[in-house]
Amino acid sequence: MISIDGTLVSEGAGGVYGERMIGEYRVWDPYRSKLAALWYLDRSVDLAGDAVVLYLGAANGTTVSHVADYVEAVYAVEFAPRPMQDLLVVAGRRKNIVPIYGDATQPQRYAPLLEAVDLVYQDVAQPNQAAIAIRHMPFLRSGGRLILMLKTRSVDVRKCPEEVFADTCGELEAAGLRVVAAVWLLPYHADHAAIVCERV
């Protein structure tokens, strides 16, 4: 990851969403992007230049554009038509984004398009977030990583966030993943946790 005086940036053409620029570099704001927030809290997070990423819950392509600046290719899955329109515009300017209009709870629908990836990044507001991640494990090469952005409030508003967090970690480990790191994204995002796993 590239940082300038402690500010996380990525190298690429700017003007995707009105982001601030430092010279030729695009500032990656931790308050807008959970992946940037994770980097500020845990500097071991890295995106390799030759990595292939599967990005679930791509939304308007804000974070996707930064990820694409770092890696070789991003397969970006989004379900809702309105954000997908924005994602297509972003993908039009960045040739290493493959925008997939599909439902992350139904990976078999777009499985014929995908190759083995080094990182599965998931940021979906669904109650069964762990199950969705586990369903995408056939795409992750062994030794590859899963970064799951857990929106605890989307899982169950009645449970306290810590409980949801512990349950999710348990589910992932039961599916044969090794939890490498787990970080609450405070002060950048409330009730959100990042869980980094490795496929053994």
Added chain:
Amino acid sequence: MYWYGAGTDLSTDPAEVAARLRAAKTDMTTYVPCDWRQAQQLGLVRDRQEYLEAVRQATICMAEEGIAAAAQEKDVELLQMVRTLDEMDTVINLLTERLVDWYISITPSFSRKYRGSGAGAARLLPMIGKKGTEPMKKVAKEILSMSAARTSLMKEVSRKAVVVIPNMSALVGGLVAARLMARAGGLAALARMPGSSMQVIGAEGALFSHIRTGTPSPKHGIVFQHRRVHNAPREVRGAVARALAAKLAIAARLDYFRGELDAAFVDAANARIDGLMGTKMRTETGVRK
């Protein structure tokens, strides 16, 4: 089977890829991801760059088709119309309140007290339009013209709702039916909703405070705007809201899956709801006697 095909059926043409994906039945238990080198060996692409570009063109093409299909759904425009209508209400009320405060502040003798039953800010608009200062008059005129636009939009929403969601509109009127749909996020979402959820759409604050802290559960959300709910005697209002919501859930499914008015269903549902109110009223008069 992969996106570029197998056997003799090999191509990277976006339309053919789309057809292949629609037909594909991938078993995730035996699934092995694509290897771009296989596509290279098959002579479909020369290098990695070309592979990515080909898969990209295919997915972009499919996404554009998918978005176009989603925009064709008949409830999409109605949803935006209802949201626009509700936001216009907010804007008109805010501006009117502010304008009245402005007028009062430079007219010391004016008070909103004792001005008949309805001294609502909206009723003061025409007066401000006549007696206010020049800038005030201009703003008042704008608000009045926005109110006119709001009224015509409201009529348009009701008219369109009768076409898009005929059964729900027949039960609670086009406007309330359209508001329910907008809150649920579309007709597809509404058709999958149980009646008990539909009953409290629009009362999310009360519902979650009930779930979290055990305050009394809400009896009604948006359905309260329907006359048979808010005119019902207090004791049966919850029952009417519940019966109405249950019928609305059926109506939403009829609207989504069949799309045309089912007069027999509507009549039976209306009779059931009116019956609920009738029994209560009859016993009430009995008590009074």
